[in-house]
Structures are given as structure tokens and as C-alpha cells.
Amino acid sequence: SQQGEEDPQALSIQEGENATMNCSYKTSINNLQWYRQNSGRGLVHLILIRSNEREKHSGRLRVTLDTSKKSSSLLITASRAADTASYFCATGFILTGGGNKLTFGTGTQLKVEL
Amino acid sequence: AAGVIQSPRHLIKEKRETATLKCYPIPRHDTVYWYQQGPGQDPQFLISFYEKMQSDKGSIPDRFSAQQFSDYHSELNMSSLELGDSALYFCASSLVGTSGATTDTQYFGPGTRLTVL
Numbered sequence: 001s002q003q004g005e006e007d008p009q010a011l012s013i014q015e016g017e018n019a020t021m022n023c024s025y026k027t028s029i030n031n032l033q034w035y036r037q038n039s040g041r042g043l044v045h046l047i048l049i050r051s052n053e054r055e056k057h058s059g060r061l062r063v064t065l066d067t068s069k070k071s072s073s074l075l076i077t078a079s080r081a082a083d084t085a086s087y088f089c090a091t092g093f094i095l096t097g098g099g100n101k102l103t104f105g106t107g108t109q110l111k112v113e114l
Numbered sequence: 115a116a117g118v119i120q121s122p123r124h125l126i127k128e129k130r131e132t133a134t135l136k137c138y139p140i141p142r143h144d145t146v147y148w149y150q151q152g153p154g155q156d157p158q159f160l161i162s163f164y165e166k167m168q169s170d171k172g173s174i175p176d177r178f179s180a181q182q183f184s185d186y187h188s189e190l191n192m193s194s195l196e197l198g199d200s201a202l203y204f205c206a207s208s209l210v211g212t213s214g215a216t217t218d219t220q221y222f223g224p225g226t227r228l229t230v231l
Contacts, residue, residue: 030218031218033220035222040227041224041225042204042222042223042225043157043222044222045219048219088156088157090157095162095164097164097170099145099147099163099164099169099170099208100208100220101147101162101172102147102149102157104156
């Protein structure tokens with residue numbers, strides 16, 4: 001079943017602007033990860049934030065996590081045309097049998113125009 | 115740095131045929147996950163293995179089976195293929211390892227695009 005809902009479903013901005021994508025989820029999590037996917041290609045890991053963390057940065061990316069509201073946001077600053085892709089949040093649950101099971105959200109299609 | 119390797123990258127099969135997808139995790143990674151992504155859909159978890167044992171099972175049809183071998187590579191076997199099985203199949207790997215070495219980050223391979231005609 002789907003854990004995460006993302007909004008907006010699609011976002012179109014101009015190069016240089018900031019892009020914010022939001023993710024909401026339903027159950028308790030151990031971590032939350034954001035991935036980027038170019039059309040029909042593989043999933044590229046962007047950033048992981050653990051349930052006891054509130055904010056993380058990586059380059060032009062900033063992720064926040066609010067476990068009380070069961071929501072996360074991904075901010076891409078100073079966007080570039082190359083940032084055009086689909087962005088997925090994935091909630092992680094540590095498996096007793098080993099590993100970290102991910103449940104993906106619906107994704108946001110970001111288009112950055114020149 | 116070495117990434118997750120999947121083969122084949124593209125596969126075309128007829129209905130009712132079988133298919134085997136292979137996944138080679140990042141070296142030293144001991145955990146493998148399989149996901150299915152239909153057209154315009156988000157990836158759906160199928161199954162995972164840690165140290166060659168199944169660690170969890172998701173929405174995987176009974177027609178599918180998978181295993182992780184002693185060298186940690188994994189294979190997803192799909193039988194009696196149906197049109198609805200056409201999708202991108204991703205393998206991901208992570209390191210559970212011993213205490214302190216665990217990474218919860220999953221690294222994905224490029225995927226195998228399966229087309230069932």
C-alpha cells in the first residue's frame with residue numbers, strides 16, 4: 001500500500017528559483033530518503049534523514065522532517081535545468097530480519113525551464 | 115565507485131514465458147532488495163534478502179521467486195509472464211553488517227526493463 005503522498009504532483013519553475021516538494025506519510029518510520037529519477041532511468045539517492053533528526057543539508061538540498069506531522073520537505077535551491085526529474089520520497093522501516101524496507105511516495109515531477 | 119549491476123538491461127518476452135533477472139550488489143553489501151515500477155507509477159517493494167535469507171516480502175506474485183546466493187548476488191525468477199508484468203525492475207543494495215557498519219541508504223541499480231508481449 002502507498003505510504004507517502006507527495007505534493008505537488010508537478011512543479012514547473014524557472015532556472016535559479018527554489019523548488020519545494022512535500023511528502024506526507026501515515027505510519028511510524030525509522031528514516032526517510034529522497035531519490036531522483038530521470039525519465040525511465042534509475043533511482044539516484046539524494047539524502048537520508050533519520051527519525052530523530054529534524055533537518056539535513058547536502059549541497060543545494062535541504063530536507064526537513066516533522067515526525068509529529070508525519071511530513072517531510074525537500075528544498076532545492078538555485079535550481080538548474082539539469083534538476084529536471086521526478087523526485088520521490090521513501091519512508092524506511094528497519095526490518096528485524098535485516099535491512100531497511102522502503103515505501104515510496106507518488107513522486108513530484110519537477111521541470112526547470114531556462 | 116562500483117554501483118549495483120543489473121542484467122539484462124532490457125528483456126522482451128511473450129506471455130506465459132519465464133524470465134530471470136540478475137542483480138550484483140555493491141561490493142561488501144550484504145542486503146538486496148527488489149522493486150517493481152510500472153509505467154507512471156512509484157516503485158513497489160517486492161522482496162528483500164539479508165545474508166542470503168529472505169528478510170521481508172511485499173506485493174510479489176506467487177509466480178515470482180527470488181534468492182540471494184553465496185556471493186550475495188540475487189536473481190528474480192518470473193514465470194507465466196503476464197502483460198501486466200511489463201515494468202522496470204530495480205534491484206537495490208545496502209550494508210547491514212555488524213554494529214556501526216550499517217548504512218540504511220539503499221543504492222539502486224539502473225533497472226531491467228521487461229516488456230511482455
